[in-house]
Amino acid sequence: MFVTQELNICTIYSAHQNIDVFNTCSAFAYAVSLKCKELNMQGLVQVCLVVIVTFDALCRAGDVSTPNRRAESLEMRDARIPQLRPGFTVQIRNCMYRPGYRKLNRRAEIKCCQFWEKRFYSRWYVGSEYLTTFLDIMKTWKCPQMKKQCKKRFFDFSPFTNIVYMRACTNQLYQRHCFNAVKNAALTHSGGRFNISSPAPNMTSETWDFMVEHLRSENMSYGELSNPCVQVALYESARGGYGRYHETIKTVIPFCGFSWCGYDIDTVERDHVSVWKCMPARCRIGISIVAAVMICLGIAILFTNVLVIAVYWYRKRMNNSQIVYKVTLAIGDTLVGAIVLPTFVSTMYLMYTTKSGMDDPGAVIDETTRGILPTRLPSDIKGPSLSRWYMSFVGFFTIASFLISVYTLMLASFDRMVAICFPMSFIRSTALRAAKWCCLVLVILVLFLATLPMYISSIAYSIVASVIISIGTKDAVVLYCVIFLLPLVLVWLSNITLVYYTKKYTSIRRSIASISHSQIASDERKLAKTLSVMVGAFSATLIPVIVVLLVSLFVSNIHLDGPEHLNETATMVFNSTEVVAVVILATNSLWNYFIYGSRDKDFKQHSKDIERAVADKLGLLYLWRRIKMSSQRRATITSLSSAFTNLSSTKSGGGSRNSRPSKASISADLPLPDNKNPQVAVISVRKLDGLETAGE
Incomplete structure (x- = not known):
């Protein structure tokens, strides 16, 4: 009792003077207060006050260099939010919230209300601030924003937030609405400390406070904890409250609110x-379906691009510059199937299933409850779900695969332009050698650009488009324009030029070229058309991503940092469309295989040969023959049984011996046995003999 009273006095004084009681420089004062209890020296309360004030003044003046751990943790956490101004740490210290206490200066209190509103608006969607704490601050300090929050309910996005608003704005309605659910939980999980049978209409505030006071979550099942009334009531319990309550928030979930x-x-x-x-x-x-689609797509992309590399590497021996570019493009697409798409699934798994928690315990006095209790501040994810090495690994391969695709298409377009526009000076052997050197330089350039966020502090890997990890900072816009947009525009312009000159020179070549040169020109035009189809397919898969980016620029109700205009349904549709656009973009790595097969008969034949060889080594052909043989046997037996049934029904219907159909007529209605399968033929003959015997 003495310690509580002493700490109350110290806290009241420090709160009125805007002093940080738990500055580590004032830790000695806290030790003195504990010693007071042991020695029962009540007169030392004044000494405690003097020590706190003295040490805090020294800390502010800089005479004591002991760091403030809480301030350091706030600085480190707030450094991840770039939109906050540099004076943030000083302001949060002056506006520190202590449950049950108000500022003596109303003007300073209103400024702190504005500060906490701006802070919550900029951090709520990453889980760094809690709605329960925010509304308690607005209500305790009688902030003007509280009326607007209760009227508009900007953050009412789930059953839990609905109950939180109900508790803060209409407390009696909240108590009546949740009385039965909380009473059942308290009767079951209060450890015998609570026993009440009064009905809800006779409920009073004292009854509710007593019931919530003894509410415990130790033995509650997850089904009971999922009740929003129980969740909010635990915030009011003896073990809950400010700093001892955690909220899990996720706003980016495909096909979900x-x-x-x-x-x-x-x-x-x-x-x-x-x-x-x-x-x-x-x-x-919904998430499981998206993950399954990505896994299947990744397997298909990996298989088809490995097949492309095998066909061109082992069968055609890289005898054409376009084949060099196609193999390089297939290598980039293989990264998509082997690494990028599987990491989409792992990213979702880590974001949604990693244990959520709070920062390490601190010490904040809560005068509305029981003095000192372990108190914690918000933290996005405990032991973060996406580590730095994971972000670097996934971001590197994501950027590298996309860069390889764009740059390879650009080089292949330039190669075709030279072949079409300058046919007399185009030499295949020279072009082949130049293609190999260009692809080598391309790989080195891609490795350099994909690692830029690792050694440049102004850009960093982050999650963009819900599931994809790429460069996501503000400075990345310029980088995207240089390394992505400019090469992409060159690809489009070169292909438009290529199509124009291909049509223009076709008739001229036919009139002046010899037969051999005519064949070469025909091959070059065919390669140019194939490249145009590839660029067209790539552009088609890129259109959804471009549309999503444009929508994000012109639609205002999908931005999480503007909650007053935020619409949950519109945001859900936008997030889901982002995921679909990313999946469509990834399918670009699959279409090239089918384009090669439809445009090149040799490629199609070589691809089938490799597929048969691989299937034969894996035993898939033998398995397929067994399945086919079994299905043929079942079909033949079914047909014979049906014929025998028709014969029996005809005879039982009054038919004579002479009206019995002959073996020839039965055989005409039956499918012919497979000559390659003598067993089926034997079965068919035996069945026919059986039918004849039965008929006789």
């Missing part, structure tokens, strides 16, 4: 709390 739940610190420490457990079952089904 926002996921938002709340758990007390005991549940967070005991159970594996994650976004996956919080989201509805329909969302988990």
